[in-house]
Amino acid sequence: MVDTSGSHSNPLAQSQGMTRRQVWGIAVLVIAAVLIWMVFAQWPDWLNSILISKKAFLSAILNGLTLAGLYFLVASGFTLVFGLMRNVNLAHGSLYLLGAYIGYEFAEWTGYWLIGVAAGFIILAVVGLVMQILVFRRLEGDDLRQTLVTIGISVVAADLMLAYWGGTTYQILTPGWLSGAIKLPVVTAVRSNGTEVFLVYPFYRLVVLLSAIVIGIGLWLLINRTRIGSMIRAGVDDRDMLSASGVNVHFVFAIVFALGAGLAGLAGVVGGSALSVAPGEDVRYLLASLVVVIVGGMGSITGAAIGALIIGLAEQIGLVYFPTYGVVLTFVIMVVTLAIRPHGIMGRSM
Amino acid sequence: MNINRRTLLALALATGMSAPTLAVAQAESIKIGLLATFEGAFTVLGEDSERGAMTAVDEFGGKVAGKDIEIVKGSSDASPDSAVRAARKLVEQDGVKVLIGPLSGDEGIAIKDYAKTQPDVTFLNGSSAAQDTTLRDPASNFFRFSTDGAQWMAGLGDYAFNEKGYKTVATVAEDYSFPYTQVFGFMAEFCKAGGHVPSKSWVPIGNKDYSSVIAAIPDDVDAIYVALGGADAVNFLSQYNDAGGQAPLIGGSITVDQTVLTAKGRLHDVLVGTPAAGPTADTNDDPAWKEFSEAYKKQNGAFPSPSLFAHAYYINMKAALLGLQEVNGDVSDGGKKLREVLSGLEFETPTGKVSLDENRNAIADMFLTEVTEAGDGTLVNKLIKVTPQVNQTLGIPKDEFLALGAVSRENPSCP
Numbered sequence: 001m002v003d004t005s006g007s008h009s010n011p012l013a014q015s016q017g018m019t020r021r022q023v024w025g026i027a028v029l030v031i032a033a034v035l036i037w038m039v040f041a042q043w044p045d046w047l048n049s050i051l052i053s054k055k056a057f058l059s060a061i062l063n064g065l066t067l068a069g070l071y072f073l074v075a076s077g078f079t080l081v082f083g084l085m086r087n088v089n090l091a092h093g094s095l096y097l098l099g100a101y102i103g104y105e106f107a108e109w110t111g112y113w114l115i116g117v118a119a120g121f122i123i124l125a126v127v128g129l130v131m132q133i134l135v136f137r138r139l140e141g142d143d144l145r146q147t148l149v150t151i152g153i154s155v156v157a158a159d160l161m162l163a164y165w166g167g168t169t170y171q172i173l174t175p176g177w178l179s180g181a182i183k184l185p186v187v188t189a190v191r192s193n194g195t196e197v198f199l200v201y202p203f204y205r206l207v208v209l210l211s212a213i214v215i216g217i218g219l220w221l222l223i224n225r226t227r228i229g230s231m232i233r234a235g236v237d238d239r240d241m242l243s244a245s246g247v248n249v250h251f252v253f254a255i256v257f258a259l260g261a262g263l264a265g266l267a268g269v270v271g272g273s274a275l276s277v278a279p280g281e282d283v284r285y286l287l288a289s290l291v292v293v294i295v296g297g298m299g300s301i302t303g304a305a306i307g308a309l310i311i312g313l314a315e316q317i318g319l320v321y322f323p324t325y326g327v328v329l330t331f332v333i334m335v336v337t338l339a340i341r342p343h344g345i346m347g348r349s350m
Numbered sequence: 351m352n353i354n355r356r357t358l359l360a361l362a363l364a365t366g367m368s369a370p371t372l373a374v375a376q377a378e379s380i381k382i383g384l385l386a387t388f389e390g391a392f393t394v395l396g397e398d399s400e401r402g403a404m405t406a407v408d409e410f411g412g413k414v415a416g417k418d419i420e421i422v423k424g425s426s427d428a429s430p431d432s433a434v435r436a437a438r439k440l441v442e443q444d445g446v447k448v449l450i451g452p453l454s455g456d457e458g459i460a461i462k463d464y465a466k467t468q469p470d471v472t473f474l475n476g477s478s479a480a481q482d483t484t485l486r487d488p489a490s491n492f493f494r495f496s497t498d499g500a501q502w503m504a505g506l507g508d509y510a511f512n513e514k515g516y517k518t519v520a521t522v523a524e525d526y527s528f529p530y531t532q533v534f535g536f537m538a539e540f541c542k543a544g545g546h547v548p549s550k551s552w553v554p555i556g557n558k559d560y561s562s563v564i565a566a567i568p569d570d571v572d573a574i575y576v577a578l579g580g581a582d583a584v585n586f587l588s589q590y591n592d593a594g595g596q597a598p599l600i601g602g603s604i605t606v607d608q609t610v611l612t613a614k615g616r617l618h619d620v621l622v623g624t625p626a627a628g629p630t631a632d633t634n635d636d637p638a639w640k641e642f643s644e645a646y647k648k649q650n651g652a653f654p655s656p657s658l659f660a661h662a663y664y665i666n667m668k669a670a671l672l673g674l675q676e677v678n679g680d681v682s683d684g685g686k687k688l689r690e691v692l693s694g695l696e697f698e699t700p701t702g703k704v705s706l707d708e709n710r711n712a713i714a715d716m717f718l719t720e721v722t723e724a725g726d727g728t729l730v731n732k733l734i735k736v737t738p739q740v741n742q743t744l745g746i747p748k749d750e751f752l753a754l755g756a757v758s759r760e761n762p763s764c765p
């Protein structure tokens with residue numbers, strides 16, 4: 001009896017674990033099925049009346065995804081730098097804005113948008129390198145001073161940029177092959193005469209989303225599959241130990257900082273083409289990446305991706321369905337995350 | 351920005367030693383505070399408003415009643431609290447007795463409330479154009495020689511319905527008092543003419559991504575009324591273009607202002623042909639306007655034509671200077687005499703005669719315009735029609751007008 005009960009309890013416990021996983025699996029399947037149905041089915045009237053229209057809903061989702069892509073590009077550099085150096089770089093937004101302006105200048109000068117993008121990345125990577133060598137290396141180990149210095153840099157940079165580029169709103173023109181809208185194979189409505197109305201979406205935004213995914217995968221491969229990546233990961237876990245094992249930590253720091261700054265500059269050009277470039281963008285993107293990184297977990301690329309996804313979707317859905325209180329939504333998400341997981345969704349205690 | 355200001359404060363304290371010499375200088379000069387948005391999303395607008403104000407100062411040769419005019423600038427970021435902070439600094443630290451500003455709607459209401467606590471200071475509006483800055487619960491020392499956002503819309507609703515033939519219009523506007531006022535002004539006429547507004551979108555100031563808002567606009571409206579300003583307008587318009595937007599646009603006063611028409615980007619196609627109304631028209635061929643336009647262009651970084659912000663700040667600054675001239679620059683009585691003069695002041699502006707009503711809000715001519723391409727490729731607002739001497743109640747008896755209720759997201763409504 002005792003034996004049987006003992007042997008019973010074990011499979012029971014196992015099957016409980018299985019059922020829990022199964023429940024999750026079924027939940028995910030159901031949600032996926034509902035989403036697929038929402039994308040491809042023709043909506044009944046009650047659903048249209050709740051969510052304004054299928055077109056509005058799907059556009060909000062797509063916009064949320066592309067905005068998430070942009071946020072991810074900015075926040076990934078931010079989170080990398082923080083993870084490795086414990087340095088909250090509050091000048092990260094200024095790097096974004098500077099990248100956008102430089103991209104604009106180069107695109108105007110050469111006439112090639114791609115050169116603008118490349119210039120935004122390369123020049124900002126150099127700027128990041130200079131910042132790391134001239135400023136942060138001198139203040140190493142003094143986190144508070146480093147952070148305060150970055151605030152100072154961001155204030156000075158904002159005024160210098162305002163002095164040079166003025167307050168005008170710039171728009172980086174995308175080349176012809178990237179602009180315009182395309183029809184997605186999704187029917188949003190059927191007209192009374194039977195013709196189908198397809199969802200129309202700006203092509204450039206899909207490119208933004210795609211490039212964010214590609215860069216995200218690239219970063220993940222860099223960090224998880226390369227030698228420099230393993231150094232970075234080791235540095236995130238234990239900086240001193242990494243240094244003691246013969247790795248030139250300063251070199252790793254410099255690489256990461258340049259990469260982070262370059263990504264911010266790249267995001268500036270890409271974002272400045274999708275939206276626009278104007279003074280004040282620096283603070284906006286700094287705030288966005290702070291929220292993204294806090295929600296996702298400091299120092300984690302996957303966390304930045306998840307955080308960007310949540311914040312991007314929340315912002316767009318909020319904007320369409322409750323515009324007055326939409327702004328609050330992002331911060332509610334942040335507060336809830338901090339209450340439940342103080343280190344963020346993918347974060348670890350430091 | 352806080353740090354910025356704190357540093358300034360520290361500097362101000364450090365230079366406190368030189369205060370005696372400054373006091374000597376003060377005897378010869380008249381200090382006028384100039385409050386505008388020199389930071390944030392409305393920076394361009396703030397910069398142009400300064401050009402307008404300085405055009406008036408230059409017109410007086412930098413002197414009034416034999417004393418030098420000393421302009422002390424204060425900067426806000428279009429939020430009411432930053433405006434009040436800047437005004438307090440100008441009034442309580444710099445000691446200005448006359449203050450021109452602010453630029454934007456909610457700021458105006460906040461400054462009006464602040465004005466009540468400073469009865470010895472004379473406040474003249476900048477370009478802020480919310481209705482309730484002067485209509486309900488006004489401050490006795492706050493003067494608005496520029497008009498409000500509902501007045502600016504005079505003629506547009508009629509034109510859209512009768513001339514353009516738009517029967518249904520969706521609105522997209524920023525979520526604060528000035529766009530409420532503009533939408534009110536447009537709908538007052540449009541709904542009366544028989545039009546319908548089935549959908550109104552209110553978006554936060556400084557919003558960048560409008561594509562979701564654009565997608566939520568019903569497909570079956572005849573036109574979209576857009577009341578957004580500065581960078582917001584540029585973002586909306588270029589994204590509307592990218593999304594393949596088909597419906598024609600109707601512009602709020604600041605949506606098709608020079609600050610937007612000169613922005614760098616692909617706005618040209620969506621903007622040409624857009625009707626709008628406001629206190630100025632670029633192609634106005636009145637000699638007074640041309641003269642003003644030429645004087646304005648002497649300012650640094652001026653647009654091809656003065657924006658309505660430059661215009662509003664010019665008018666208010668000019669009113670202040672005319673008033674100061676009349677009282678011989680004497681504000682030692684707490685500005686009482688100056689305010690008496692201002693209340694009765696009536697003068698010719700580049701856009702016609704301006705006088706004040708009993709709430710100290712201007713009565714002035716309004717201009718119905720349409721965006722066209724000028725010979726040199728720049729976009730300008732072509733004058734279509736002038737609506738003479740529009741008052742704050744849009745010609746409706748005051749009791750009846752007040753009964754329509756305060757402007758808000760829901761008021762007015764004609765779905």
